[in-house]
Amino acid sequence: MRTTTVVIGAGQAGLAMSWWLARRGIDHVVLERGARVANTWRTERWDSLTLLTPNWQSRLPGFGYEGVRPDAFRTLGETIEFLDAYARLVAPPLRLHCPVTAVRARDGGYEIESVDGTWRCRAVVIATGAFNIARVPELAGALPPDIVQITPAQYRSVSELPDGGVLVVGAAATGAQLADEICRAGRDVTLAVGEHVRAPRTYRGRDIQWWMDATSLNNETFDQVENLNRARSLPSFQLAGYCDRRDIDLNALRAIGVHLVGRLAGIRDGKLQLSGSLRNVCELADLKLNRLLNSFDQWATERGIDCELEPVHRLAPTRVDAVPPLGLDLARRGIRTVLWATGFRAEYRWLQVPVLDRKGNLVHEGGVVTGAPGLYVLGLPFLRRRKSSLIDGVGDDARDLSAHLAAYLGAQRQRSTVAVAAS
Numbered sequence: 001m002r003t004t005t006v007v008i009g010a011g012q013a014g015l016a017m018s019w020w021l022a023r024r025g026i027d028h029v030v031l032e033r034g035a036r037v038a039n040t041w042r043t044e045r046w047d048s049l050t051l052l053t054p055n056w057q058s059r060l061p062g063f064g065y066e067g068v069r070p071d072a073f074r075t076l077g078e079t080i081e082f083l084d085a086y087a088r089l090v091a092p093p094l095r096l097h098c099p100v101t102a103v104r105a106r107d108g109g110y111e112i113e114s115v116d117g118t119w120r121c122r123a124v125v126i127a128t129g130a131f132n133i134a135r136v137p138e139l140a141g142a143l144p145p146d147i148v149q150i151t152p153a154q155y156r157s158v159s160e161l162p163d164g165g166v167l168v169v170g171a172a173a174t175g176a177q178l179a180d181e182i183c184r185a186g187r188d189v190t191l192a193v194g195e196h197v198r199a200p201r202t203y204r205g206r207d208i209q210w211w212m213d214a215t216s217l218n219n220e221t222f223d224q225v226e227n228l229n230r231a232r233s234l235p236s237f238q239l240a241g242y243c244d245r246r247d248i249d250l251n252a253l254r255a256i257g258v259h260l261v262g263r264l265a266g267i268r269d270g271k272l273q274l275s276g277s278l279r280n281v282c283e284l285a286d287l288k289l290n291r292l293l294n295s296f297d298q299w300a301t302e303r304g305i306d307c308e309l310e311p312v313h314r315l316a317p318t319r320v321d322a323v324p325p326l327g328l329d330l331a332r333r334g335i336r337t338v339l340w341a342t343g344f345r346a347e348y349r350w351l352q353v354p355v356l357d358r359k360g361n362l363v364h365e366g367g368v369v370t371g372a373p374g375l376y377v378l379g380l381p382f383l384r385r386r387k388s389s390l391i392d393g394v395g396d397d398a399r400d401l402s403a404h405l406a407a408y409l410g411a412q413r414q415r416s417t418v419a420v421a422a423s
């Protein structure tokens with residue numbers, strides 16, 4: 001089978017790219033391993049998930065929020081409905097139940113093997129997501145066998161966890177949200193906290209995402225940041241999209257009874273070894289939060305809109321024990337489950353083009369894969385912009401990359417016309 005461009009994956013990224021390719025008149029097909037579009041949202045998220053981005057902030061090419069609750073947060077079901085509606089609008093040339101099993105460079109283009117057959121094409125867009133596999137540290141192997149281990153991709157609801165206490169490892173958005181949910185369900189929760197990014201849901205009467213959007217921080221591009229690798233690996237904001245708009249920072253979690261401990265550094269004989277750095281990482285997170293809020297305040301003053309906003313204020317410093325514990329006995333604490341909220345990574349086992357670094361990351365310049373003309377990737381953290389991995393960010397990236405792709409195809413066509421004329 002032949003087509004000009006193969007898009008792999010039909011999440012928001014694959015759909016947005018299909019929208020742009022169609023606008024540019026580029027013949028393509030979208031191959032999706034799942035039974036429906038938005039497969040990841042359907043199969044790898046927990047039941048109670050709500051988006052941490054407000055409704056107004058789910059803007060996709062040609063599509064946006066038109067309801068009456070722009071400041072509310074979509075439930076998982078509403079998110080799936082939203083992407084289903086987008087798929088109806090885009091009407092991509094879609095092949096479902098079609099996992100791609102190999103991508104190889106062939107004759108100046110690419111060969112894509114899928115369960116549906118082999119495709120030959122000139123360009124490929126990898127839109128398979130950034131969060132395919134939950135990261136679990138090696139030390140997980142040292143946990144006693146009677147402890148149930150689970151990742152956020154496997155977690156569905158508290159009722160499915162074994163009775164007893166739960167240790168949540170990792171305090172980015174996922175870990176903080178799940179610690180909040182499990183603790184509110186009456187379980188004893190311990191949260192192991194490493195580096196994290198503290199953020200209030202609302203500041204001076206406006207949602208944090210309003211500030212990120214208005215100040216253009218979300219639009220900051222990959223060539224504007226000082227340390228791109230660091231920006232790409234930062235933990236997500238400690239945020240949730242609950243209807244009461246509550247914060248889920250460490251003070252809020254502590255107030256409902258979550259026990260805060262330092263980063264999990266080791267496990268021996270059923271005992272956790274914890275880093276003594278809890279106080280430091282919290283001070284650092286507070287410092288960075290205050291820097292962020294200062295930049296918001298400065299922006300508001302420069303625009304002369306202070307009077308439209310609530311007064312400047314600061315959040316109470318994160319409260320942690322003066323001497324946090326350096327060890328914890330799982331049995332004594334009654335912990336029966338460990339939930340690894342230690343991040344996710346993309347998975348490219350099927351990619352047989354030498355474009356991965358030693359850590360298995362795709363090497364790319366703003367989504368244009370290095371050393372593989374015609375190969376693109378979409379949907380990774382800070383791919384082209386700070387907002388790249390958000391629903392709201394993928395449209396601009398798809399527009400830019402589809403323009404690059406169109407220019408690449410045009411140049412390739414020109415080269416072959418010249419070659420034919422010369423022969």
Ligand SMILES: Cc1cc2nc3c(=O)[nH]c(=O)nc-3n(C[C@H](O)[C@H](O)[C@H](O)COP(=O)(O)OP(=O)(O)OC[C@H]3O[C@@H](n4cnc5c(N)ncnc54)[C@H](O)[C@@H]3O)c2cc1C
Nearest residue numbers: 009011012013033039040051052099100128129379390391
């Ligand atoms: C827990 C969690 C919460 C999030 N909350 C928000 C939020 O509140 N707001 C927000 O804007 N963003 C949020 N995000 C980030 C982001 O919007 C989602 O991760 C989103 O799913 C990314 O869309 P995508 O299209 O890039 O990837 P995905 O949605 O993962 O889509 C990739 C598609 O590729 C398919 N695929 C994968 N491998 C293959 C293969 N080999 N062959 C064929 N098909 C394949 C998958 O089945 C899937 O359908 C969240 C992410 C996570 C993990």
